[in-house]
Amino acid sequence: QVSRTFKRGSEVPFYVGNLDSVFEKHQKWQTLLPRVTPFYAVKCNNNLAVLRTLSALGTGFDCASKREIEMVMSIGVTPDKIIYAHATKPQTHIRYACAQGVDMMTFDNEEELLKITRGHPNAKLLLRIAVDDSKSQVKLSTKFGATLGTVGSLLKRAHELDLDVKGVSFHVGSLCTDSVAYRWAIEEAHHVFEQARLIGFHLDLLDIGGGFSGHGLEMVLNSKATVWVIALDEFFPADSGVRVIAEPGRYFVDSAFTLALNVFARKKVWSLPINGNGLDTMIMYYVTSGLHGAFGDIKLYPDKKHLFCAPTGTEPRYQSVIWGPTCDGADRIMDVWMPELNIGDWILVDNFGAYTIPLSTDFNGFEKPTIYLVVTPQIWKMLNFKGYFGIFDIGPHFIVIQSVVDVWRYFFLNSYSSYI
Known part of the structure; x- marks a missing residue:
């Protein structure tokens, strides 16, 4: 699905x-x-x-x-x-x-x-x-x-x-x-x-x-x-x-949840370089959840800066700004050096299950993130045996998987291009 x-x-x-x-x-x-x-x-x-x-x-x-x-x-x-x-x-x-x-x-x-x-x-x-x-x-x-x-x-x-x-x-x-x-x-x-x-x-x-x-x-x-x-x-x-x-x-719950954000817009601007003369390219990305959504507490927890650290690799990295989707000028999630992304790419944010879901709003009419849940058959059977889950409780967003490592293969069919 x-x-x-x-x-x-x-x-x-x-x-x-x-x-x-x-x-x-x-x-x-x-x-x-x-x-x-x-x-x-x-x-x-x-x-x-x-x-x-x-x-x-x-x-x-x-x-x-x-x-x-x-x-x-x-x-x-x-x-x-x-x-x-x-x-x-x-x-x-x-x-x-x-x-x-x-x-x-x-x-x-x-x-x-x-x-x-x-x-x-x-x-x-x-x-x-x-x-x-x-x-x-x-x-x-x-x-x-x-x-x-x-x-x-x-x-x-x-x-x-x-x-x-x-x-x-x-x-x-x-x-x-x-x-x-x-x-x-x-x-x-x-x-x-x-x-x-x-x-x-x-x-x-x-x-x-x-x-x-x-x-x-x-x-x-x-x-x-x-x-x-x-x-x-x-x-x-x-x-x-x-x-x-x-x-x-x-x-x-922190490490149990990963957030997936879609890059729905971007633009290139000029910025002063850290060293040297001339101007550097800075890329602004606009993603589908921000400070009024999943990132409501990011100002309280400076350690969350690690969430957008760039992956290892030889690709060039650019000074970047990640913005939330709203019209709020303060909806600025993070400034970070990272490889260039394209519109339609997905950004995955690990360790994001704590103080995120309850703080999300639909400010400006932007949707709250959908929640999908995965579980292996062993845990599913244990919970189902105790009567805690039923088809009418879980709705359409519940997936039983054979192995946790198959999660992102299932979701993206190997089509995602950036894991940050």
Whole structure:
């Protein structure tokens, strides 16, 4: 079906999502962090097939709103598999969580405690604390988390309100480069456990947050896991009765999705050369998804500059600008040196499953990328056996393949000319 679409000259951008990759990441997580139960961050990629796959594997879900709770419960996820991990929630969303039996939720201030008292007095609460996130690309502790100096008063207030505080949560920020930050955060969480015990609470849940990298992670996670295991064993040993969870998002889906962009227009302009005299040729390319589409968060993650690095080869490279399709003059995705492309060529962007699909809009009337999903028969049978997929659930964009390496041969019939 997809190859026929290309023969008709389709220009619509699309993703290919590999559910085998999601399965493999889950297996690696269980091997490297057996004590830590993952609660997948729905906000990262809310594709229903991804959610169903993770649900079939027994993963919990980190939801941040009423709509996300609705989404995961619509596929059969039970309330005990959901944590409402947003420290500041609308009152109506708190009431909805209560009505659905979603009890686990976070807080970081007294006003939130009062809202919870009114909307869900039987909630099982986790106090989110602010921790050092200085080594992370995206920092969260300015916006969320109680400082250690306010923890005592918050716990006392929760006790006065007869609320049930069950644990502590933290988030060291997205793409943290310093594994020691987790140790410090775990140690600080242990101090909060001790304070809570003196006030009269019995805490038995630790949430170490998310932000884990999504590709090339096995080596990194292996080294970090060593630090985490040591810290957890020191402050929360296995016989302590404390359950440990995390909120990975990009870890599961980033490397599972590839984006295909069509070059629908281009023009050559002159630019000043880096060295020498005269003028150089600069080529501007216009592709079918931009900052209002799949690249909505590219300004937040500078590491995504690697997405458009030129492939190796002897072909000449030109100073190039890649623009999104809209009339917005700021819809400029990237400046890069790359080989010359032609109208009709396709650009493939690897490692693009995190914070892309949920952020896409149809601004200016440009279509959101279509999502195609591929899976090998082994994983398909496992999921189908559990009843998670059916012909009416998946629609026309689901393909069972014999081998993941056949994916792009299937899609393009060897007709694509550039892989960037």
